[in-house]
Amino acid sequence: MVQVLYFAWLKSRTGCAEEQVSPPAGVHTVRDLACWLREQSSGHAEALADLAVIRAAVDQEHVSLDSPLGDAREVAFFPPVTGG
Amino acid sequence: MVQVLYFAWLKSRTGCAEEQVSPPAGVHTVRDLACWLREQSSGHAEALADLAVIRAAVDQEHVSLDSPLGDAREVAFFPPVTGG
Amino acid sequence: MSITPTIKVQSDDFDAGAELAALNATDGQTGAVASFIGLVRGDDGLAALTLEHYPGMTEKQLRAIADQAAARWPLSAITLIHRHGRLPVGAQIVFVATASAHRRAAFEACEFLMDWLKTKAPFWKQEQWADGSSRWVEAKSSDDDAADRWHIPADGGGNGRA
């Protein structure tokens, strides 16, 4: 089980701020997870359509989409940050 | 008549913060004035001994020692500034 | 000397003067305090910004950024404050202050922290317009360039800004 979080416009598109998911065995990287999530609803498909504009964090650390999920408890997807 | 001001260690050496002087006709530049002032007392000679470490202002504007005195009303001599 | 940065993530406003006074309460070794305040600019009909953030990760990331600055410059104190929630035009968004013996270190660390906050801290700004519409602010490549000039090695924080 992985907790998945969405922020900013990803959240409005998926329609949820967070959800518990159980990805199948073939999901190894953060990118794999995003691709699998796209299949879960049309909202998810829209939110995760263009992975070039999406950043991710695993257990609250910035990671590249090609990072392994390992035994991640929490994965977040979001647009590039705009704080400061 | 020119008002001459001294700051920091120049003031302790000349023994005065300011004085009115009437330099003779040959005094054209700020450097000429400094050289003439050196002859006025041993304190002045000591204060103005090394012109390489002395800065000047004419009528409250930084100038080079080779600037003409013109019709200056106020000339100041001081070490390089150390504010801020 | 190891320092403990002051990190605050809050919806409430902050008092920059009080924060500076705390930094000035000196060990006698601080000669320079550089600081920065970011404000909501009222561009052409903007009414407010709403800042969303990632609770938990935000404070962790701010602490990591402050630790990087402390490792890189000889600082005697660091304060980072970042607000979230709805912030009207003119409101304070962010406060960064750095104390050091000398001004160059204080200035550089302060700029570094701002550049790094802009590209690493998990905040997202949504613009609220006077006509009722809203829009998510897009990241600026100039902010990436600003952060890149500090040449921080990729820290797993890599991904990329493609």
Add this chain to the structure above:
Amino acid sequence: MSITPTIKVQSDDFDAGAELAALNATDGQTGAVASFIGLVRGDDGLAALTLEHYPGMTEKQLRAIADQAAARWPLSAITLIHRHGRLPVGAQIVFVATASAHRRAAFEACEFLMDWLKTKAPFWKQEQWADGSSRWVEAKSSDDDAADRWHIPADGGGNGRA
């Protein structure tokens, strides 16, 4: 837009928070306020600094420095405060704050003003030591180098720092 810098030369202490609040009282076009506070550092037995200045020229010079910054960067406000007299260890000496739409201009102008103050403003620091002795501080060539990096054309203020 022409701005009127706030310039103060005084023996009294200043309230950096109040000065920043005044700068933040915004036209809505200010997004960034950078500021700097210089403090008396207590190096090895130093008790106080006494700052002498050139009344009349000081304020004029600070105004000229501020005008140069306003001409060079798009600033919405500038505040410069410089104290004189006897300042014990930990005391505030100088305050510089710059407001702009964007952070880079605010930071650069603030650093420029500090570098320029160090080499142009007619102040002289005398160190007062715990053992009763005193010594005039010598100008640092590193301050000249810092000012030189802004490539300001000689302004009659030339002379030189030989």
